Amino acid sequence: MASETGELSHGQESSFDLLELLYRLIASWKLIVILAIAGALLSTVYTLTIVTPLYKATSTIYVLANSDSVINMADLQIGSALTNDYIKVFDMWEVHEGVISNLGLPYSYSKIKSMLGVTNSNNTRMLDITVTSPSPQEAADIANEYAHVASQFIEETMSTDKPNIMSTALVPTNPVSPRKRQNIVIGFVVGFMVGVAIVLIRMLMDDKLKTSEDIRKATGLVTLATVPVEPALKKKTSTTAKSASPAR
Numbered sequence: 001m002a003s004e005t006g007e008l009s010h011g012q013e014s015s016f017d018l019l020e021l022l023y024r025l026i027a028s029w030k031l032i033v034i035l036a037i038a039g040a041l042l043s044t045v046y047t048l049t050i051v052t053p054l055y056k057a058t059s060t061i062y063v064l065a066n067s068d069s070v071i072n073m074a075d076l077q078i079g080s081a082l083t084n085d086y087i088k089v090f091d092m093w094e095v096h097e098g099v100i101s102n103l104g105l106p107y108s109y110s111k112i113k114s115m116l117g118v119t120n121s122n123n124t125r126m127l128d129i130t131v132t133s134p135s136p137q138e139a140a141d142i143a144n145e146y147a148h149v150a151s152q153f154i155e156e157t158m159s160t161d162k163p164n165i166m167s168t169a170l171v172p173t174n175p176v177s178p179r180k181r182q183n184i185v186i187g188f189v190v191g192f193m194v195g196v197a198i199v200l201i202r203m204l205m206d207d208k209l210k211t212s213e214d215i216r217k218a219t220g221l222v223t224l225a226t227v228p229v230e231p232a233l234k235k236k237t238s239t240t241a242k243s244a245s246p247a248r
Contacts, residue, residue, distance in 0.1 A: 039188055
């Protein structure tokens, strides 16, 4: 019986009181709000002062099947198949070298390749050449140069029609990253979660007995009576104790 009581007491003691956590969260709402606001402010400062804005510019080339004015279904199928070959062209070092040399860029092949993205929209024969750079002007210049160099390289090496440049890249005015609002919201949420975690840790580490129920859970004893202590009595008792203490 004693063993069962001890096990029950231990199980009750280790149980997690969600209602108590809710009360503690409400009581500590100021701390949680302050940490949430602090997280949002830190995220704002980080976004505006540390993160480098990035810009994207896109040029578009059109894949041709042949130079005839009349295009049939076979030409369309061939052109669609060629788009995959043309995407592979943008992995060639010769194309990267041509762009770097023509613009006098201080980038290596791996660096400029990491700035490049080539995509083909479904059911089209158009390739979008997108370049990401901290400089909006540089992003537009590189995207347009890739379109010219790749078109020339395709014509010379693949013995096919030169792709037409359908759209040239414009200098972007708005950065694509960082996303200020998203970062601020993330900072706010992280700060809020930190506040909740602090309250939770305090609750789990607090082993003081505050109520008769706490005493019952810890010792298994039933409290017969409680004597409330008024704040005024506490203050009076403290003052009396101080005056009664011998002077040093």
